[in-house]
Amino acid sequence: MGKYLVKSLLQMIPVLLLISLIVFVLVRVTGDPVALMLPESATEADRATLTRELGLDLPLYQQYGIFLTNAIQGDFGTSFRYGESALPLVLERLPASFELAFAAMALAVVIAIPLGIWSAVKRNTFIDIFISGISVLGKAMPNFWMGIMLILLFSVMLGWFPVSGRGGLTHLILPAITLGVSLAAQMTRLIRSNMLEILNQDYIRTARSKGIFELFVIGKHAFRNGLIPVVTIMSLQFTSLIGGTLITETVFAWPGLGQLLVSAVNTHDMAIVQAAVFVIAIFVILMNILTDLVYRLLDPRIKYS
Known part of the structure; x- marks a missing residue:
């Protein structure tokens, strides 16, 4: 049973990696997060600044690496609606x-x-x-x-x-x-x-x-x-x-x-x-x-x- 549990837990790693890739891609194709987070009155300078802060000006592979590194640490970003870290909000529910x-x-x-x-x-x-x-x-x-x-x-x-x-x-x-x-x-x-x-x-x-x-x-x-x-x-x-x-x-x-x-x-x-x-x-x-x-x-x- 011990070997089975270890094997099953190790199998979680590639599954979660695949899920992380799917989530990353889906988030990118659903729309521009900068446009969603900023009000309509925002200027181009505001959009450029937020784009740099979110790392969206980087190549996609670098964005995915940053996303994966943060996800391993339990950081999935900040909810712009609640202004709090997303993971505690999910765990709270x-x-x-x-x-x-x-x-x-x-x-x-x-x-x-x-x-x-x-x-x-x-x-x-x-x-x-x-x-x-x-x-x-x-x-x-x-x-x-x-x-x-x-x-x-x-x-x-x-x-x-x-x-x-x-x-x-x-x-x-x-x-x-x-x-x-x-x-x-x-x-x-x-x-x-x-x-x-x-x-x-x-x-x-x-x-x-x-x-x-x-x-x-x-x-x-x-x-x-x-x-x-x-x-x-x-x-x-x-x-x-x-x-x-x-x-x-x-x-x-x-x-x-x-x-x-x-x-x-x-x-x-x-x-x-x-x-x-x-x-x-x-x-x-x-x-x-x-x-x-x-x-x-x-x-x-x-x-x-």
């Missing part, structure tokens, strides 16, 4: 995004696991058809539409929950439901399909023939062996929740990384975009490594290479 992502994932797991198992056990019955239909509906509903409907019903009409913002548990419920329903629908269908395949295996029939309690057969023998695909989709979805909850955070004015990214893109605040992309990339890589370790715990036959 991460706890809110983690809170929302964990809540949505927990809700999805609580819903998906029992429904997926129940649907597989009751295959081709009314229960199975009903759960499958609800799963399709949950996956088909756009997050922005569901969020707006939840706000209209539970916040505006009933007044049970706050309309927006981050605070206590009541602020978290509606955005967590908005994100968790779609994820639960996807996980339910995956768990059902995995369980259907596993329940037809010989070792399941052998366990049943020995008179083992049905819940024990399903819980220990069947569900545990079907967890690896579920862990995979949970890992992928959790990383996407951290950096991809743009619409939901905007609808509920949730002060997370997604909302910060939306405002940064709208205002062409590329320092924040650069810092956010790097933070999300590092998080995705670390989550993939953690997922591989969980695979080994679930199935000892999996070997590290």
Whole structure:
């Protein structure tokens, strides 16, 4: 395991270098940062001065070298909107995004696991058809539409929950439901399909023939062996929740990384975009490594290479 971790961490270096090159190129093709940072009343002398200060008068390879050197030190530039270093601003928003992502994932797991198992056990019955239909509906509903409907019903009409913002548990419920329903629908269908395949295996029939309690057969023998695909989709979805909850955070004015990214893109605040992309990339890589370790715990036959 130690060799695998060292190898995986070393593999992060070329990946992050490639990401840094992509970010550097994209920032340069999105527009002139000098024109975005200065007011329309700025003179040519002002533009020339700022261009020299930012190093934009240097050749591109020198600009990339400076950018890479600063990025290694955690310096992605200063946000011209907030007037602060970009990386602390991004890290400041991460706890809110983690809170929302964990809540949505927990809700999805609580819903998906029992429904997926129940649907597989009751295959081709009314229960199975009903759960499958609800799963399709949950996956088909756009997050922005569901969020707006939840706000209209539970916040505006009933007044049970706050309309927006981050605070206590009541602020978290509606955005967590908005994100968790779609994820639960996807996980339910995956768990059902995995369980259907596993329940037809010989070792399941052998366990049943020995008179083992049905819940024990399903819980220990069947569900545990079907967890690896579920862990995979949970890992992928959790990383996407951290950096991809743009619409939901905007609808509920949730002060997370997604909302910060939306405002940064709208205002062409590329320092924040650069810092956010790097933070999300590092998080995705670390989550993939953690997922591989969980695979080994679930199935000892999996070997590290």
